[in-house]
Amino acid sequence: MTALPVLKPGDTVGVLGGGQLGRMLALAAAELGLNCHIYAPESHSCAFDVVRDKTCAPYEDEAALARFADAVNVVTYEFENIPAATAKFLRSRKPVLPNPDALEIVQDRLTEKEFVTKLGIGTAGFVAVDSLEGLQTAVSTLGTPSILKTRRMGYDGKGQASIKTPTDTAEAWDAIGRAPAILEQFVRFEGEVSVVAARNAAGEVVAFEPAENLHRDHILHRTRVPAQIPGALAGQAGVTAGKIAAALDYIGVLAVEMFVVDDGGKLRLLVNEIAPRVHNSGHWTIDGATASQFEQHIRAVAGWPLAKPRRLGRVEMVNLIGDEVNDWRKYLAEPGACLHIYGKGEARPGRKMGHVTYVFPE
């Protein structure tokens, strides 16, 4: 990898991925006087619509990747399922941030959980599963209920199957396509929080306060900040995210999702998942803080100092999933509702189409 760049206004950040996260990164970059070059395979990528430079090509198209690398000052990504070969190819030409080694660790639920565990951070119990026999052994080790998850490519509940009794194993193994997996102990949690944190080349870490998340059908439905957890636990959540970022030698924004569990009357945090990118549970920062997660990510990958965001009130963010976006008129008319629509066209079920943020005086 070449030396880490320090961008100046007018320079270009290359972004792999053209969804709403790329779109919001590009909008944040534009406020700072930086261009984004969006690289995405889908011709209707909503991030294409807010940038000057775009490449519509498969992630395997080395000629397109080479031109893209030539046209940008640094490469980043808006989602974690970038093929490792793509990251490797680009990395030989331009800095790729966050570094693809971190990406590889967290792309795989097994290496991710092993990594976190080695840092002394708690997770739900887990066992690697490579076969139906392995699954049966794992179920007898961890007990039921438990959850079978593919090691790779899972998000929003995809690639998962619940195991309620030991007799569910064959069906679950089929349901996830018999792919390399892990079995996770089911955690009875009091709540789910996430910490969105930024780390830059200087090793500076700035975390937003933990947000409290409510999921529906495995998709984030609502985020509230501050989370209703004790201050000491909130502080610990931030420290945990910083520890993970530092151990990954991470540059950019990441999100760490955690379960809050009641451990015999004492609340504890278990890390559930690391997202090596800006994250849905950080969307509240656009309207609810003096600097957003998107600005923080751009600052980090640009080699710039991080902002020191201040929260502007009590904040609530609600996702608009699928045809919920058709309620846009209602939100436009609602005093205090900050409406965001991603320009994605068709409102398919489960598709994240927009969000609404409320900032209440505290």
Add this chain to the structure above:
Amino acid sequence: MTALPVLKPGDTVGVLGGGQLGRMLALAAAELGLNCHIYAPESHSCAFDVVRDKTCAPYEDEAALARFADAVNVVTYEFENIPAATAKFLRSRKPVLPNPDALEIVQDRLTEKEFVTKLGIGTAGFVAVDSLEGLQTAVSTLGTPSILKTRRMGYDGKGQASIKTPTDTAEAWDAIGRAPAILEQFVRFEGEVSVVAARNAAGEVVAFEPAENLHRDHILHRTRVPAQIPGALAGQAGVTAGKIAAALDYIGVLAVEMFVVDDGGKLRLLVNEIAPRVHNSGHWTIDGATASQFEQHIRAVAGWPLAKPRRLGRVEMVNLIGDEVNDWRKYLAEPGACLHIYGKGEARPGRKMGHVTYVFPE
């Protein structure tokens, strides 16, 4: 003019003008799921860089204007010096908002001041000037010091000449190019405030609080909100802006600049200028309010309800003029500074290159 449209997400707002105001309008539109199509003659227009659709053509190119009109749902503009013929041409094809009649009134300092005066709103004394002789008569009527201003195309102190003594008339008349002008009485003011207000098709008016402006070399240097004026005067400033917007049958955002004068111990407001567009003194609303002037303008021209913005603290906005933008590193590192750079390339003297906003807890 065709019926006023009500846009839906995915629709396109056509914007005449490609400067930073067009850029910030486009960024606000993108958050709401609308596209902007920027029309500007200059190939390096910074607003081009954040939109999907752009037309680079002169304002007199009727073929380009016709294609532009076909491609958008509504037309608006980011600066007031659009040729009247351009507005008229577009208006025959698509709604142009704010309406070009309002634009015509305020494009001309004489018709603007006559319009304001007829509404019973105070201005500095003024006399129309069409010749050197006329100027001499005007000076003997209004006295010195006074200021000669071209009726059209003036901004940031351009097209103005001070008259300190009656012997300055010939030089001043030459300085402004002997163009049709007005002579304005010099006003000894305590301060300058501006009100940025939005009005929509339903006649709803929502004004931001008056902002207090400090100019340097005739260019806005700093805006502070709230303005340090009595509450009653602030209320009156908002009412005045609303009255002007209603009388112009205005749809969109306008800014009304006012002088605060001490009239024998009692503070009074005199309207100095109306800007029929989003305005530099409203840039603080991007970071300092729950909805910005840019969002308000987009909502208004989209036929949508206006937001009810709430100020998020005590706010200060500082313009980065010319090479002041080279201090970007300093502002990036300053806690609480929200940096905006417009992507305009060369930092010529007097050119608005960016701004910085601070939001302080109250």
